[in-house]
Amino acid sequence: MGVVLEVKGLSFRYDKKQDRGNVSDVSFQLREGEWTALIGHNGSGKSTLAHLLVGLLQPDEGQIKINGSVSKKDAESENIGIVFQNPENQFIGTTVEDDVAFGLENLNMPYKEMRARVDKALEDVGMLDYRMTDPSQLSGGQKQRVAIAGMLALQPKVLILDEAFVMLDPRSRKELMVTIRKLTNQGMTILSITHDMDEAAQADKVIVMKQGQIMKVESPALLFIADSTLEKPFAEKLREALKSRKCEVPDKYMTEKEMVQWICKSN
Structure with missing residues (x-):
């Protein structure tokens, strides 16, 4: 599996007068078709790192490379998609298919290509039969899958899930985990930010952050056996x-x- 995303020496401080950064000298790689979980306590820098990756924040130091090329500010949002814990905050359209198509319409994409992308994205997350449904009528898990479809339609290199499971019931969580594994089997690279160790245990590898730094990068099997401090x-x-x-x-x-x-x- 090739390296899709490479982060080198990434640092950022909200308060430039502080000595310690919110993200300090962070380096890691994400590979094609790999599901990586990012864990850490509140304030460890997880969400700040996600915002740096998608271009919502600009690093003080360091580089973000996508497929070997240094990511530019205007290219980050195209190459890396993000889904937040409350999918309703991302809904725009009155139907599921309208919502998934919204980002493509902003790109002035030809109708035929847009239709094909919307259909493919909805099929990938198992929501094609709900294309004409009002998003507000969906269950929590279905809403989250539609939000993921909206990102998939843009064909990003990496998909970030920022606490995407936190508001879901057990059944919806299980369905979403199945969807994520299906996407990685198709080659999608996924980074899930989570506090849930059961979610992290499903990933291929786990990154542990503490006080803005990466402390460990391990497989779940090695991490949860060796580290007695983790739940x-x-x-x-x-x-x-x-x-x-x-x-x-x-x-x-x-x-x-x-x-x-x-x-x-x-x-």
Whole structure:
């Protein structure tokens, strides 16, 4: 998998008089078809970093490269799309398809190409049958998928989800996770900013931020076993609880799917 996004030495301070930056000397890479979770406590710099990536803020130092080229201010929003935790704040159109087409209309895209992109984006997120529906009539998970479709229609290189799961019920969260994995399997690069360790556990790798700096970049399996300071995802909490009760459980990190398979096999 090739590197899609490369960040080198990125730094930013809201208050230029302060010695410590809100984001300090941050460097990392995102690869094609990879789902990366960005975690950290409130004030760690996660949202500031996201705003730098999409061009809402300009860095004091450092570079953002997309497919090997240094990103320009006017190009960042085209190459990197962002979906926030409340999708209703991003809705413009009176129907689902109108809303997904809104960004394309602003680009004066020819109708035939715009129609093809809208159809493809809605199909990718499983919302094609709702194209003529009023967005306000959708469930929380459906609204979030429409917001994602609006970004996908613009064909960004990277999609950022900023706490996109936080307002969803368990069923909608599961459906959205399936959608995200489907998109990465198709080659989309996704960065999800989250406080939810169960969401982070689904990602291919996890970036841990603290006080504006990147502390670790690991796979979920390595991170949640090695770092005792982090809250564990549900499956790991269950494994540790069973182990503390002298149950014979595998001595390794397990995903939810692996845990379910192990329980079924044990019974």
